[in-house]
Amino acid sequence: MLSIILLGTGNVARHLFDAFQENDHLQVVQVVxxxxxxxxxxxxxxxxxxxxxxxxxxxxxxxxxxxxxISTVSKELRINNKLxxxxxxxxxxxxxxxxxxxxxxxxxQTFSNENKINFKxxxxxxxxxxxxxxxxLRGLAARLSDKVYVVSSExxxxxxxxxxxxxxxxxxxxxxxxxxxxxxxxxxxLLKPLIEETANKVKKQPPYEVQTGxxxxxxxxxxxxHLELLKNTAREEIYSVLSKSIRETYxxxxx
Amino acid sequence: MLSIILLGTGNVARHLFDAFQENDHLQVVQVVxxxxxxxxxxxxxxxxxxxxxxxxxxxxxxxxxxxxxISTVSKELRINNKLxxxxxxxxxxxxxxxxxxxxxxxxxQTFSNENKINFKxxxxxxxxxxxxxxxxLRGLAARLSDKVYVVSSExxxxxxxxxxxxxxxxxxxxxxxxxxxxxxxxxxxLLKPLIEETANKVKKQPPYEVQTGxxxxxxxxxxxxHLELLKNTAREEIYSVLSKSIRETYxxxxx
Numbered sequence: 001m002l003s004i005i006l007l008g009t010g011n012v013a014r015h016l017f018d019a020f021q022e023n024d025h026l027q028v029v030q031v032v033x034x035x036x037x038x039x040x041x042x043x044x045x046x047x048x049x050x051x052x053x054x055x056x057x058x059x060x061x062x063x064x065x066x067x068x069x070i071s072t073v074s075k076e077l078r079i080n081n082k083l084x085x086x087x088x089x090x091x092x093x094x095x096x097x098x099x100x101x102x103x104x105x106x107x108x109q110t111f112s113n114e115n116k117i118n119f120k121x122x123x124x125x126x127x128x129x130x131x132x133x134x135x136x137l138r139g140l141a142a143r144l145s146d147k148v149y150v151v152s153s154e155x156x157x158x159x160x161x162x163x164x165x166x167x168x169x170x171x172x173x174x175x176x177x178x179x180x181x182x183x184x185x186x187x188x189x190l191l192k193p194l195i196e197e198t199a200n201k202v203k204k205q206p207p208y209e210v211q212t213g214x215x216x217x218x219x220x221x222x223x224x225x226h227l228e229l230l231k232n233t234a235r236e237e238i239y240s241v242l243s244k245s246i247r248e249t250y251x252x253x254x255x
Numbered sequence: 256m257l258s259i260i261l262l263g264t265g266n267v268a269r270h271l272f273d274a275f276q277e278n279d280h281l282q283v284v285q286v287v288x289x290x291x292x293x294x295x296x297x298x299x300x301x302x303x304x305x306x307x308x309x310x311x312x313x314x315x316x317x318x319x320x321x322x323x324x325i326s327t328v329s330k331e332l333r334i335n336n337k338l339x340x341x342x343x344x345x346x347x348x349x350x351x352x353x354x355x356x357x358x359x360x361x362x363x364q365t366f367s368n369e370n371k372i373n374f375k376x377x378x379x380x381x382x383x384x385x386x387x388x389x390x391x392l393r394g395l396a397a398r399l400s401d402k403v404y405v406v407s408s409e410x411x412x413x414x415x416x417x418x419x420x421x422x423x424x425x426x427x428x429x430x431x432x433x434x435x436x437x438x439x440x441x442x443x444x445l446l447k448p449l450i451e452e453t454a455n456k457v458k459k460q461p462p463y464e465v466q467t468g469x470x471x472x473x474x475x476x477x478x479x480x481h482l483e484l485l486k487n488t489a490r491e492e493i494y495s496v497l498s499k500s501i502r503e504t505y506x507x508x509x510x
Contacts, residue, residue, distance in 0.1 A: 068474070
């Protein structure tokens with residue numbers, strides 16, 4: 001049995017908590033958070049507290065907090081000789097200041113209130129300063145997911161950058177499309193099957209091969225008309241920059 | 256029974272053909288295409304030809320060809336008093352030169368060789384010069400899909416522009432992420448659950464509300480490190496332009 005203390009009450013903490021609870025070999029002994037309302041989510045199934053001085057003891061402490069407070073919280077923890085990990089894609093392991101046994105447990109997924117996640121499919125990227133701790137994290141990750149990867153802080157940063165493209169920037173493409181629809185009284189619903197199929201395609205074929213559209217085929221007439229529709233909006237620049245890059249990517253390839 | 260002649264042998268023509276074949280009230284009497292190899296796909300189930308002079312007669316002629324040849328082909332057709340439609344999102348109905356009964360039958364989806372499409376879910380945007388023809392197209396579309404919309408050429412252009420964002424540009428986000436992974440010996444597989452969930456989220460929540468990431472929270476430290484990783488690549492400009500726009504979109508909103 002591996003005992004766990006979760007620090008944080010946000011989406012990542014909640015999803016991890018639920019996944020841990022489903023496994024008989026894992027026990028979340030405590031959830032720590034300043035937001036007492038958010039703590040309510042956990043109180044029936046674990047001890048909760050808002051005070052660091054009430055911190056219990058466990059095998060692993062998981063800091064599932066926003067990037068900018070990881071370092072500060074790790075300093076305040078004053079934990080000796082216990083494994084302490086954070087869950088961030090962008091923060092180095094070394095940010096766990098003053099921690100003797102630091103590590104990282106980064107689930108590469110986007111978590112929200114609404115959607116239940118199948119953790120078996122979520123890649124979990126682990127890192128630890130000490131080899132024994134890496135094995136503990138490997139064991140923990142393997143109880144949740146079939147996809148466990150050892151990834152250094154340096155490579156995790158690159159992975160997180162790639163994740164920004166497929167998650168943050170992609171979602172922003174949806175934002176802009178929804179805005180265009182709204183401004184023209186067109187239902188955004190119309191685009192949802194296309195959004196789904198665009199994501200589906202890439203499961204089976206490399207994205208490079210399935211690229212289509214006016215920029216891909218250098219259809220300057222259509223691009224010109226699109227730019228006229230976007231005139232004087234931030235989207236005009238985005239359309240231009242992306243179309244230029246697509247054209248250059250495929251200029252020397254086969255159409 | 257509605258009889259149909261399909262002009263074109265590409266992905267749109269193939270998917271439409273298959274969907275038409277599944278419906279007892281529709282009959283594809285002929286498929287016309289210059290590419291004799293591509294024509295083979297249809298030959299067991301319909302008459303095929305490469306010659307316009309062998310063109311048969313039908314209730315509807317569907318031009319499922321690339322945007323740039325629609326006008327030329329419609330001129331060569333010499334069809335009198337029959338409904339002739341194209342399937343393009345970007346081309347005006349008026350591009351059907353010399354056609355007395357022009358229309359548009361635009362399935363808003365991305366079609367590929369690999370993936371079977373559930374047509375019931377595909378929005379079909381229809382347009383016709385004459386009211387009676389619009390009703391014919393509405394009947395045809397309703398046999399394939401539960402989502403039939405009447406959309407003018409002007410609004411279809413806007414819709415197509417929005418589709419470029421959620422399909423072409425989104426796929427290009429995948430292309431760039433795959434490149435970043437490849438250049439750093441990271442498996443692109445790692446990002447596929449995230450791609451899927453990003454598309455899933457938007458089914459249930461407006462994309463504006465689920466936007467996350469360094470630009471959304473104005474995390475300049477992470478953005479700076481990301482830009483260093485992208486230095487001297489086309490992706491550096493794309494990252495900057497998108498992050499700037501995300502920041503400005505949310506500057507006055509709540510975080």
